[in-house]
Amino acid sequence: MAGQKKLQRALAGEVMETPPIWMMRQAGRYLPEYRATRAKAGDFLSLCYTPDLAAEVTLQPIRRYDFDAAILFADILLVPQALGADLWFETGEGPRLSTITEQADFDALKPADAIHDHLAPVYETVRILARELPEETTLIGFAGAPWTVATYMIAGRGTPDQGPAHALREGNVALFEALLERITAATIDYLSAQIEAGAEVVKLFDSWASSLSDADFDKYALAPCRQITQALKARHPGIPVIGFPRGAGEKYAGFARATGVDCVALDQSVDADWAAENVQIDGCVQGNLAPEHMVTGGQALIDETRRIVRAFSKGPHIFNLGHGITPDANPENVQLMVETVRGMARG
Numbered sequence: 001m002a003g004q005k006k007l008q009r010a011l012a013g014e015v016m017e018t019p020p021i022w023m024m025r026q027a028g029r030y031l032p033e034y035r036a037t038r039a040k041a042g043d044f045l046s047l048c049y050t051p052d053l054a055a056e057v058t059l060q061p062i063r064r065y066d067f068d069a070a071i072l073f074a075d076i077l078l079v080p081q082a083l084g085a086d087l088w089f090e091t092g093e094g095p096r097l098s099t100i101t102e103q104a105d106f107d108a109l110k111p112a113d114a115i116h117d118h119l120a121p122v123y124e125t126v127r128i129l130a131r132e133l134p135e136e137t138t139l140i141g142f143a144g145a146p147w148t149v150a151t152y153m154i155a156g157r158g159t160p161d162q163g164p165a166h167a168l169r170e171g172n173v174a175l176f177e178a179l180l181e182r183i184t185a186a187t188i189d190y191l192s193a194q195i196e197a198g199a200e201v202v203k204l205f206d207s208w209a210s211s212l213s214d215a216d217f218d219k220y221a222l223a224p225c226r227q228i229t230q231a232l233k234a235r236h237p238g239i240p241v242i243g244f245p246r247g248a249g250e251k252y253a254g255f256a257r258a259t260g261v262d263c264v265a266l267d268q269s270v271d272a273d274w275a276a277e278n279v280q281i282d283g284c285v286q287g288n289l290a291p292e293h294m295v296t297g298g299q300a301l302i303d304e305t306r307r308i309v310r311a312f313s314k315g316p317h318i319f320n321l322g323h324g325i326t327p328d329a330n331p332e333n334v335q336l337m338v339e340t341v342r343g344m345a346r347g
C-alpha cells in the first residue's frame with residue numbers, strides 16, 4: 001500500500017516535516033567504493049549486466065547516506081542495445097552506438113517485445129534489490145524517454161544540440177516517428193518488467209527535452225510520456241511515475257496534468273519559487289539543487305539546500321539535485337546536504 005515509505009507518501013501528495021531525499025547518479029564515480037566495484041566488473045556495461053555487482057553499487061549510497069530511495073543501477077542505453085543496436089563506451093568520452101539514418105537501419109531493429117532476453121540481468125538486479133534493500137527504502141526503476149533515447153540512436157553518440165535527430169525529424173518524419181513508437185513500446189514493456197520484478201516507482205529521463213520547440217515538445221516529449229504513464233498505470237494500478245523533461249522551462253507548468261505523472265523532476269535552471277506556484281500546484285516536485293554544490297560545498301551548499309526546501313515546503317516535495325552528481329564531487333558534501341535537509345524539521 002502506498003503511504004508507508006517516505007518517498008511514496010510524498011508522491012501521493014503528503015506534505016512532510018522534511019522531504020525524502022535521494023540523488024540522481026547516486027551510485028557513481030564520486031564514490032571510492034563504486035570505483036572499486038567497477039574495476040572488478042571490468043567496464044561499465046559489464047557492471048550493468050552483472051546482477052550481483054549492479055545490486056552492490058545500487059546499495060553503496062544507501063549504506064553511506066541512508067537515502068530514502070535507491071535507483072536501479074543500469075543505463076538508458078540498454079534499451080537500444082536490446083533492440084539490436086551496437087553499444088560501447090569510449091573511455092573518457094561517453095557512449096557510442098550504431099546509427100539510424102535510413103529505413104534499412106530501422107528495419108534491422110528487433111520488435112519491442114523481443115527485448116527481454118537481453119534485459120533479463122537487469123530484472124535480476126531488481127529482484128536482488130527488492131530482497132536486500134532496507135524496509136523503508138523505496139526502489140526506483142527507470143528508462144530513458146523516447147525522444148532522448150532516439151537522439152542517441154540516431155546520432156550514435158551524445159550531441160550538444162541533438163542535431164542529427166532534428167535533421168531526421170525534418171528529413172524523414174515517418175522514419176523518425178516509427179523509431180519513437182518502437183522505443184515507446186519497448187519502454188512500456190521494459191518498465192512493466194521492472195515493476196513485476198520489484199520496482200516500486202519508475203522514472204522517465206528525458207534529458208534532451210530542452211531542444212524541442214513548443215509544438216515538438218508536445219508531440220515528442222509530452223505525448224510519449226503520457227502514453228507510457230497511462231499504459232503502466234493500466235497494467236500496474238497505483239504505480240507512481242516521475243517525469244523528468246529536463247530543461248522544459250515554462251513547459252514544466254501543466255506537464256503533470258497533461259501526462260498523468262505523479263511527480264515532475266526539475267532541473268537547476270528552474271526558479272524554485274516559480275515552480276512552487278506553477279508546477280507544485282499539480283502535485284509532487286523533485287530536484288532543483290545545482291550538482292555543482294556537491295563539488296564546492298560550504299555555506300553556499302547549506303544556503304541553497306535550505307532555500308529549496310523552504311520554497312517547496314507548502315506542498316509535496318522530494319529533495320534531489322537538478323541533474324546527476326558529477327565524478328569530481330566530494331562525498332562529504334553529499335553528507336552535508338543530507339544532514340542539512342534532515343535537520344530542517346519544522347518546529
Ligand code: CP3
Pocket residue numbers: 023024025026027028029038044071072073074075076077093094095142158205207324
Ligand atoms: O545512480 C543512478 O542514477 C542510476 C544509474 C544511471 C546511470 N545512467 C549510470 C551511469 C542512470 C539513471 C543513468 C541515466 C542516463 N544515462 C541518462 C539520463 C540522465 C542524465 O544524466 O541526463 C543518460 C543521458 C545516460 C547515457 C549515458 N550513460 C551517458 C551520456 C554516459 C557517459 C557520461 C558519463 O557520465 O560518463 C553514461 C555512463 C554512465 N551511466 C555512468 C553511470 C554511473 C558512468 C560510467 C562509468 O562508470 O564510467
